[in-house]
Amino acid sequence: MISKIKTPSDLEVLRQAILSRQDPNKQVLRVCCTTACRAGGALDIVKNFKEELAERGLQDKVEVKKTGCRGFCEKGPVMVIEPEEIFYSEVKPKDVTKIIDYTLLDGRPVKRLLYTDAETRKKITNEKDIPFFGKQVRRVFSKTGKIDPTQIQDYIAEGGYRALAKALTTMEPEEIIEAVEASGLRGRGGGGFPTGRKWRACWEAPGSARYVIANGDEGDPGAFMDRSLMEGDPHSIVEGMIIGAYAIGANEGFIYVRDEYPIAVEHLSIAVEQATSLGLLGKDILGAGFDFTIEIERGAGAFVCGESTALMNSLEGRVGEPRAKYVHTVASGLWDRPSALNNVETWANVPLIIDRGAEWYASTGTANSKGTKIFSLVGKVQNTGLIEVPMGITLREIIFDIGGGIRKGGKLFKAVQTGGPSGGCIPEHKMDMPVDYDSLKSLGAIMGSGGMIVMDENTCMVDTAKYFVNFLMSESCGKCVPCREGLEQMHEILTNICEGNGEAEDIALLERLSSLMMDTSLCALGGTAPNPVLSTIRYFRDEYEAHIFDKECPAGVCRNPGIIRVTEFGCESPLRFYEYCFACPQFKDGCPDLSLSRTMLEGKRKLVFSDKLDSEDTVNAKEFHCLKPLSYFEKSRNTCGRQGKCREEGLLVDLLSGKKELVHSGTRLKKS
Amino acid sequence: MMVRITIDGQIVHVKRHTPVLEAAKQLEIFIPTLCYHKALKAYGACRLCVVEAFRNGRSKLVTSCNYPAEDGLVVFTATDRVKTARKGIMELLLARCPEVPQIQQLAEKMGIKAVRFKKKGDRRCILCGLCVRACEELVGVSAINFTSRGTEKKINTPFGIESKVCIGCGSCTYICPTGCVEMVGGGSPSDGRSMNMGDLALAGCPNNYECEACEIDREFIEEFKRVVKDVRAKT
Numbered sequence: 001m002i003s004k005i006k007t008p009s010d011l012e013v014l015r016q017a018i019l020s021r022q023d024p025n026k027q028v029l030r031v032c033c034t035t036a037c038r039a040g041g042a043l044d045i046v047k048n049f050k051e052e053l054a055e056r057g058l059q060d061k062v063e064v065k066k067t068g069c070r071g072f073c074e075k076g077p078v079m080v081i082e083p084e085e086i087f088y089s090e091v092k093p094k095d096v097t098k099i100i101d102y103t104l105l106d107g108r109p110v111k112r113l114l115y116t117d118a119e120t121r122k123k124i125t126n127e128k129d130i131p132f133f134g135k136q137v138r139r140v141f142s143k144t145g146k147i148d149p150t151q152i153q154d155y156i157a158e159g160g161y162r163a164l165a166k167a168l169t170t171m172e173p174e175e176i177i178e179a180v181e182a183s184g185l186r187g188r189g190g191g192g193f194p195t196g197r198k199w200r201a202c203w204e205a206p207g208s209a210r211y212v213i214a215n216g217d218e219g220d221p222g223a224f225m226d227r228s229l230m231e232g233d234p235h236s237i238v239e240g241m242i243i244g245a246y247a248i249g250a251n252e253g254f255i256y257v258r259d260e261y262p263i264a265v266e267h268l269s270i271a272v273e274q275a276t277s278l279g280l281l282g283k284d285i286l287g288a289g290f291d292f293t294i295e296i297e298r299g300a301g302a303f304v305c306g307e308s309t310a311l312m313n314s315l316e317g318r319v320g321e322p323r324a325k326y327v328h329t330v331a332s333g334l335w336d337r338p339s340a341l342n343n344v345e346t347w348a349n350v351p352l353i354i355d356r357g358a359e360w361y362a363s364t365g366t367a368n369s370k371g372t373k374i375f376s377l378v379g380k381v382q383n384t385g386l387i388e389v390p391m392g393i394t395l396r397e398i399i400f401d402i403g404g405g406i407r408k409g410g411k412l413f414k415a416v417q418t419g420g421p422s423g424g425c426i427p428e429h430k431m432d433m434p435v436d437y438d439s440l441k442s443l444g445a446i447m448g449s450g451g452m453i454v455m456d457e458n459t460c461m462v463d464t465a466k467y468f469v470n471f472l473m474s475e476s477c478g479k480c481v482p483c484r485e486g487l488e489q490m491h492e493i494l495t496n497i498c499e500g501n502g503e504a505e506d507i508a509l510l511e512r513l514s515s516l517m518m519d520t521s522l523c524a525l526g527g528t529a530p531n532p533v534l535s536t537i538r539y540f541r542d543e544y545e546a547h548i549f550d551k552e553c554p555a556g557v558c559r560n561p562g563i564i565r566v567t568e569f570g571c572e573s574p575l576r577f578y579e580y581c582f583a584c585p586q587f588k589d590g591c592p593d594l595s596l597s598r599t600m601l602e603g604k605r606k607l608v609f610s611d612k613l614d615s616e617d618t619v620n621a622k623e624f625h626c627l628k629p630l631s632y633f634e635k636s637r638n639t640c641g642r643q644g645k646c647r648e649e650g651l652l653v654d655l656l657s658g659k660k661e662l663v664h665s666g667t668r669l670k671k672s
Numbered sequence: 673m674m675v676r677i678t679i680d681g682q683i684v685h686v687k688r689h690t691p692v693l694e695a696a697k698q699l700e701i702f703i704p705t706l707c708y709h710k711a712l713k714a715y716g717a718c719r720l721c722v723v724e725a726f727r728n729g730r731s732k733l734v735t736s737c738n739y740p741a742e743d744g745l746v747v748f749t750a751t752d753r754v755k756t757a758r759k760g761i762m763e764l765l766l767a768r769c770p771e772v773p774q775i776q777q778l779a780e781k782m783g784i785k786a787v788r789f790k791k792k793g794d795r796r797c798i799l800c801g802l803c804v805r806a807c808e809e810l811v812g813v814s815a816i817n818f819t820s821r822g823t824e825k826k827i828n829t830p831f832g833i834e835s836k837v838c839i840g841c842g843s844c845t846y847i848c849p850t851g852c853v854e855m856v857g858g859g860s861p862s863d864g865r866s867m868n869m870g871d872l873a874l875a876g877c878p879n880n881y882e883c884e885a886c887e888i889d890r891e892f893i894e895e896f897k898r899v900v901k902d903v904r905a906k907t
């Protein structure tokens with residue numbers, strides 16, 4: 001046990017002691033052991049390494065470290081060997097022997113475990129040469145993947161808690177708030193509200209007790225940047241919160257973690273425990289006369305609990321439902337006291353600002369969006385994973401340089417959806433826009449918490465909008481009318497459009513419903529829910545129109561169980577037969593020739609022209625009165641190689657039996 | 673502290689943080705509401721009471737039942753934006769609860785005829801939460817609460833089983849604007865009263881108190897009488 005740190009110089013002494021104990025000649029194996037890689041067997045890899053190294057007497061020459069996420073989870077389990085910086089992906093527990101034999105003892109990489117460039121097919125040895133990592137700027141994520149998140153010494157060795165010492169002993173609370181304001185840091189959890197301004201309002205609000213809260217409820221489907229941060233570098237969040245609490249004057253803090261994140265809860269709890277035992281949390285921190293404690297709370301499990309007021313209700317032990325924010329939570333939040341709530345990533349930016357200065361921080365980014373942002377890049381791109389990029393990078397750079405473009409298969413890029421379920425879809429021709437809060441907003445999307453879903457031409461945009469609306473509908477808390485009822489109506493309209501039952505007025509109705517929801521919903525869930533609908537109408541109106549007027553899904557995704565499109569026929573003959581009959585007055589009155597035709601079609605019976613040949617599987621031509629079916633059976637079916645054993649006749653049966661309806665569209669069928 | 677606010681061009685002085693709705697009442701300006709009751713904490717769920725508030729040169733729609741009066745606030749209660757919003761909300765409610773007389777009457781009063789949205793059944797409960805708040809804030813027993821989310825949301829007892837804490841006071845029945853909480857007479861006095869809320873049965877008083885002697889009753893009886901009077905005066 002290390003003794004308590006009472007002054008900043010204690011901290012420096014400890015840091016030097018930890019650093020001097022590190023042996024520069026020792027090889028270090030950094031194995032990612034958080035969620036995705038753990039699921040791939042990372043813990044067994046570590047166990048095997050430890051056992052084999054011990055067996056071979058190498059345990060003093062090689063150190064095995066369980067680290068956090070490197071963002072390339074798709075290729076997990078991943079590991080890095082230092083000092084050579086060899087990057088291995090998709091490592092299996094049984095590869096351990098080979099890695100020791102080849103790389104550790106012989107200095108040769110194991111080719112099979114190296115990353116293969118998708119385009120050049122070349123093997124890449126070094127992490128920094130892999131395009132996925134090349135354009136990233138890792139600051140908030142600088143320590144995850146490097147340190148063991150359950151060891152405070154690792155964090156301290158990397159310069160951790162230096163910012164805290166600086167803030168508590170050399171800065172006045174207001175100076176800290178000024179620095180955060182000057183840094184231009186904005187909220188990473190959704191709204192993008194300037195963090196410094198929030199802190200100042202909270203600091204100025206009257207009242208004695210106040211709170212700081214970290215939002216780790218991450219509920220966006222497909223997003224996991226907050227999880228990786230909490231798992232991989234929990235101390236950066238804790239340090240940010242202590243600095244923030246000191247600035248605002250709070251003595252109590254809460255970290256609200258999504259219930260489905262057990263490793264995050266574990267690592268954060270260990271971090272708080274270790275910081276407390278070192279005296280970095282608790283009473284009289286670093287001799288500055290400032291007391292602060294942190295409690296970790298597990299989320300209530302609903303998406304809406306990530307919303308600030310719902311989260312506070314939940315922390316108070318009430319139903320996790322949003323409440324009115326006309327008096328801001330900075331003045332009246334948790335237990336009606338001034339509260340500063342920030343996303344965990346926002347908190348993790350704070351030590352960087354204090355340590356390196358607001359000016360340094362603000363030198364990265366665009367006019368109104370500073371620093372870096374972590375995105376969760378998923379969907380139809382080559383490389384999926386977590387990326388940290390400077391604000392202002394273009395969408396094209398993210399998707400094509402880092403993401404490596406659309407996955408193999410020759411499909412074209414169509415759109416990228418940013419900002420989580422209530423974000424918007426941005427089309428190809430806007431790909432050169434810089435990624436920052438304001439330009440994403442101007443495109444009808446949002447930064448949100450950093451979700452990014454890439455879609456190719458096989459994605460139907462109406463169906464995409466429907467997917468997000470469906471998610472939000474099932475996550476709406478149901479408190480207020482516009483969101484509860486509006487989302488269900490919206491979902492129904494979209495479903496109808498997708499299934500080919502859309503009506504001409506539907507687009508206008510969706511737009512009006514959207515503006516109603518944005519204008520009157522209680523919280524931002526309902527207020528931003530129309531984004532996916534409005535942005536797809538804005539950029540892909542032609543797709544909506546194709547569904548509504550042509551009963552056609554251009555991407556070929558949507559199907560209506562009750563209709564057959566003209567285009568589904570690869571052969572024209574049965575179609576001409578049906579259309580002819582459809583126009584005939586006899587059609588509705590149960591034409592006997594037509595029912596005879598049906599029995600022929602269903603039983604695949606043959607048409608014959610002689611009395612004698614009548615049998616079970618034939619029908620005599622003289623039973624027909626009308627020439628139309630005869631001409632089909634005689635001229636088309638009898639002369640066709642498939643003799644009725646084709647999909648088209650099945651479609652014809654469905655049409656004639658009234659099970660399905662034929663839908664025409666602008667585009668006529670192609671000849672096969 | 674008194675503040676000065678302007679509603680539809682008329683000036684009124686009220687205590688700071690008075691809900692705009694109350695201030696409007698003083699001026700006899702009608703604002704439709706479905707989830708507000710003076711004796712209960714504002715809930716802000718029906719969104720029917722929206723008005724347009726101007727502050728620092730910007731306007732936004734806010735719910736008047738919980739929007740706090742601040743000095744210099746300027747409010748309009750019947751702009752086109754307000755009317756469109758209220759109409760939209762009523763249409764959504766009419767689609768969900770077409771058979772509820774209160775909704776029909778209110779819609780008629782607001783001049784709404786056609787509904788652009790598809791009918792969604794004939795629920796009676798409009799989820800205004802008045803019963804829940806009455807039970808929690810006035811009666812103090814919280815025998816009923818919301819369960820589930822979204823359109824599945826319902827009023828229910830904890831775990832959906834007959835409530836042991838309900839005292840059968842009937843506050844929820846009185847306050848419910850749509851009449852979906854009914855009181856059914858019990859057999860003998862010792863059975864207490866019991867309530868029917870849709871298909872939800874609430875037990876009678878667990879202590880089998882005689883109502884006159886009921887201690888729990890007595891504690892809230894003054895509040896309760898006021899609520900009853902208030903609600904009756906409205907209907």
Ligand SMILES: Cc1cc2nc3c(=O)[nH]c(=O)nc-3n(C[C@H](O)[C@H](O)[C@H](O)COP(=O)(O)O)c2cc1C
Nearest residue numbers: 187188189190215217218306307308342343346524
């Ligand atoms: C429906 C809904 C869900 C939200 N979920 C989250 C979440 O999971 N994590 C988060 O940090 N913020 C979430 N937010 C945003 C928070 O309300 C809040 O703005 C944010 O935590 C403030 O921190 P920041 O300023 O650092 O972004 C959500 C908002 C809404 C409306």
Ligand code: SF4
Nearest residue numbers: 477479480483523526
């Ligand atoms: S907008 Fe939706 S999630 Fe928010 S309070 Fe209303 S019903 Fe609940």
Ligand code: SF4
Nearest residue numbers: 581584586591593626
């Ligand atoms: S089979 Fe001949 S008569 Fe019967 S519906 Fe078809 S075209 Fe008309």
Ligand code: SF4
Nearest residue numbers: 571636640644646648
């Ligand atoms: S049997 Fe031949 S002619 Fe008849 S529908 Fe099939 S493919 Fe067309």
Ligand code: SF4
Nearest residue numbers: 807838839841842844
């Ligand atoms: S009757 Fe029961 S549920 Fe209704 S208000 Fe009284 S105690 Fe609550």
Ligand code: SF4
Nearest residue numbers: 797798800801803848
């Ligand atoms: S039961 Fe009545 S009072 Fe309770 S929420 Fe439903 S409509 Fe409102």
Ligand code: FES
Nearest residue numbers: 032037069070073
């Ligand atoms: S979990 Fe291992 S790289 Fe992300």
Ligand code: FES
Nearest residue numbers: 716718719721737
């Ligand atoms: S009365 Fe104000 S929201 Fe219902």
